Amino acid sequence: MKTWSDFEKLAEMARGEQSPAVDVTAKVVAHIQGCVDRSGGVAPGNRADLNRSILRLDADEDRIGLLLGAAIAVAAASVALMLSLPTQETLSDPLAGWLQAYQVVLQ
Amino acid sequence: MNESGSCELRTAELDDADQIRSALEGDQAAYARLIEAHQSAIGDYLWRFTRDSNVHEELIQEVFVEAYFSLRGFRGEGRFRHWLKRIATRVGYRYWKRRVRHRRQVQLPEESWTAMAHKEETAVEANEAGRLVHALLEQLPPRDRLVLTLLYLQGHSVTEAAELAGWSRTMVKVQAFRARRKMQRLLKGVEK
Numbered sequence: 374m375k376t377w378s379d380f381e382k383l384a385e386m387a388r389g390e391q392s393p394a395v396d397v398t399a400k401v402v403a404h405i406q407g408c409v410d411r412s413g414g415v416a417p418g419n420r421a422d423l424n425r426s427i428l429r430l431d432a433d434e435d436r437i438g439l440l441l442g443a444a445i446a447v448a449a450a451s452v453a454l455m456l457s458l459p460t461q462e463t464l465s466d467p468l469a470g471w472l473q474a475y476q477v478v479l480q
Numbered sequence: 481m482n483e484s485g486s487c488e489l490r491t492a493e494l495d496d497a498d499q500i501r502s503a504l505e506g507d508q509a510a511y512a513r514l515i516e517a518h519q520s521a522i523g524d525y526l527w528r529f530t531r532d533s534n535v536h537e538e539l540i541q542e543v544f545v546e547a548y549f550s551l552r553g554f555r556g557e558g559r560f561r562h563w564l565k566r567i568a569t570r571v572g573y574r575y576w577k578r579r580v581r582h583r584r585q586v587q588l589p590e591e592s593w594t595a596m597a598h599k600e601e602t603a604v605e606a607n608e609a610g611r612l613v614h615a616l617l618e619q620l621p622p623r624d625r626l627v628l629t630l631l632y633l634q635g636h637s638v639t640e641a642a643e644l645a646g647w648s649r650t651m652v653k654v655q656a657f658r659a660r661r662k663m664q665r666l667l668k669g670v671e672k
Contacts, residue, residue, distance in 0.1 A: 375667040375668075377660070377663070377667065379667075380613070380632070380663065380667060383609045383613050384628075386605060386606055386609035386610075387606055387609040387610035387612075387614075387633055388606070388633065388635050390524075390527070390606040390607050390610040391524060391527075391606075392520075392526070392527035392536065393523075393527075393533050393536070394523075395519065395523050395536065395537050396516075396519065397515065397519055397537060397540050397541045398512050398516055398519070400541055401515055401541050401544040401545055401548070402511070402512050402515075404541065404545055405508065405511070406508065408549075
């Protein structure tokens with residue numbers, strides 16, 4: 374039977390696990406050197422914004438979704454507008470009708 | 481921690497500070513020494529984010545490249561390794577977000593789960609336990625997965641997890657509560 378306490382115990386056991394040994398030193402240094410060469414002398418900078426929480430990382434991606442949704446909505450509204458234009462020509466203006474009746478009353 | 485352990489830690493921190501100073505002056509050999517000193521710990525940390533050895537290596541590289549171009553932002557207030565782990569948390573989390581569409585349901589064999597949960601810890605069993613826990617966590621959305629990974633798999637306290645994720649302590653507790661509930665549902669579901 375799988376229970377939460379089993380999960381906790383397995384997670385605790387897994388803490389003792391060691392990852393495969395990897396040496397990335399040469400690759401990282403070569404990558405940095407490549408960036409330095411391409412940009413003509415980039416020094417260590419202040420790029421990472423560690424004050425940005427994981428939630429804000431999510432928010433950035435949510436914003437892309439929001440923009441995409443807005444674009445789809447605008448496109449749909451444009452199509453609806455184009456389809457309704459011919460119909461509008463045959464419609465009478467309700468305000469004009471009301472003003473006409475008002476003028477008759479005034480006269 | 482005993483006195484000699486504390487002295488070793490202090491010496492390592494001073495050594496890091498020297499290497500960082502040299503790296504900031506453009507000494508890439510000093511930065512290479514920093515990588516050599518910390519890549520094993522960062523590798524262990526990132527192994528909780530992926531068990532694909534190629535991706536694992538790429539993520540470690542990404543952490544050290546990002547750290548280099550952010551080195552001026554390290555104010556030396558905490559330990560350099562902790563600062564690297566904060567970068568690693570973001571790198572790992574971004575990887576999970578990219579992979580979110582590939583999330584899959586995994587059936588864990590009942591026997592291996594029960595057997596593992598009642599065994600004593602050895603190196604081989606730690607690997608097997610890691611594989612099982614990873615397979616379960618993989619089925620959760622990234623935010624739930626992150627909080628459970630930090631608290632249960634990495635064994636961090638709420639305060640440490642908050643610092644690594646850039647959340648408030650309350651946020652960690654709320655997120656952990658939700659994630660635990662989802663995991664419990666998942667465990668029940670797998671059982672059926």
